[in-house]
Amino acid sequence: MIPLREEAHKLIQEAEKLNPGTWVKHSYNTALAAEKIASYSKRYHSEKAYICGLLHDIGRREGVYDLHHTIYGYNYLCELGYEEVGKVCLTHSFVHQNISDFIGKFDCTEEEIQFIKNFIENTTYDQYDKLIQVCDYLALPTGFCKIEKRMVDVALRKGVTDYTVPKWKKVFDLKDEIEKEIKQSIYEILDV
Ligand SMILES: [Fe+2]
Numbered sequence: 031m032i033p034l035r036e037e038a039h040k041l042i043q044e045a046e047k048l049n050p051g052t053w054v055k056h057s058y059n060t061a062l063a064a065e066k067i068a069s070y071s072k073r074y075h076s077e078k079a080y081i082c083g084l085l086h087d088i089g090r091r092e093g094v095y096d097l098h099h100t101i102y103g104y105n106y107l108c109e110l111g112y113e114e115v116g117k118v119c120l121t122h123s124f125v126h127q128n129i130s131d132f133i134g135k136f137d138c139t140e141e142e143i144q145f146i147k148n149f150i151e152n153t154t155y156d157q158y159d160k161l162i163q164v165c166d167y168l169a170l171p172t173g174f175c176k177i178e179k180r181m182v183d184v185a186l187r188k189g190v191t192d193y194t195v196p197k198w199k200k201v202f203d204l205k206d207e208i209e210k211e212i213k214q215s216i217y218e219i220l221d222v
Contacts, residue, residue, distance in 0.1 A: 032115050038081045045091030052171035053090045059096055059169035060086060064161055066219055070212035082118045082158050083165050089119055096134030096188075097123075104149075121159040122166055124150045125200040126193075133188045133197075157211075163213050164167075164204050164216075174220040177201060 033041065046054045061083035068074035089095070089103025124131045129143065129152045136143065148189055165214030167177040209216055 031108070031111055031113075031217050032078055032081050033085075033112055035077065035081065038040070038084050041088060042084055045088055048091045049093050051090070051094075053087050055171035056169050057084055057087050059163045059173060060084070060162065063165040063168045063220055066111075067161065067165070067212060067216060070214050070219065073211060074161065078158060080163055082162050083169075084117050086114075086118050086122045086162050086166065087113050087129055095137050097146070098137045100132075101138060101146055108170050109195060114153065117127070117153065118159060118162050120149055121153065121155055122162045125197055125204065127151055127155070128192070128193075130193050131197050133184065133191060133194060160204050161208060164201060164208060166203055168216065168220060168222075174222045176217060176222050177205060 033204050042054060042057060054142040061080045064079035064083035065076045068079035078114065085103070087099060087103065087109065088106060089099035089101070091106070092099065092102045095102070100123050104116040105115030107113065107119060129147050129150065135222065139148070164177070167180045168174055170180060181201075205216060212219075
């Protein structure tokens with residue numbers, strides 16, 4: 031079960047009131063990028079792509095947190111009965127299905143870290159997980175951008191680790207994979 035667009039908009043508006051920030055515009059742009067790209071292949075439902083993009087960072091409703099926003103978003107959407115979209119809250123930050131992929135503070139309890147590890151290592155990433163991993167890098171709060179621009183934006187704010195370059199390579203590989211599927215250039219679709 032996934033929320034309707036109207037319901038998803040309500041969730042993001044409520045979250046914005048609790049924790050206003052540029053993450054909200056980034057979420058709208060992630061949703062729009064996902065919807066546009068998804069419309070080029072029957073493998074996706076554009077509506078589901080939009081909702082997953084819009085709610086991937088919904089865990090930020092809790093406040094300004096790093097790793098914690100992933101598990102908080104997952105738990106929050108699961109409680110509402112939207113586990114399928116909640117999955118994306120967790121998977122979008124870990125392209126290699128490895129917790130070390132995360133760039134930022136590990137502001138979680140040991141129990142939460144174990145849960146995240148167990149979840150991402152044992153789940154199968156589907157087309158929506160992968161689509162949002164890429165769209166997350168195509169969406170600045172101000173609009174769509176080339177992936178490299180968002181990578182530098184994140185690196186300047188959060189820093190880099192030994193895992194950063196392999197992560198970036200994986201995101202480019204995922205972009206290639208999606209472009210093969212949709213037979214279009216993502217940058218052309220988004221006009222960046
Ligand atoms: Fe994001």
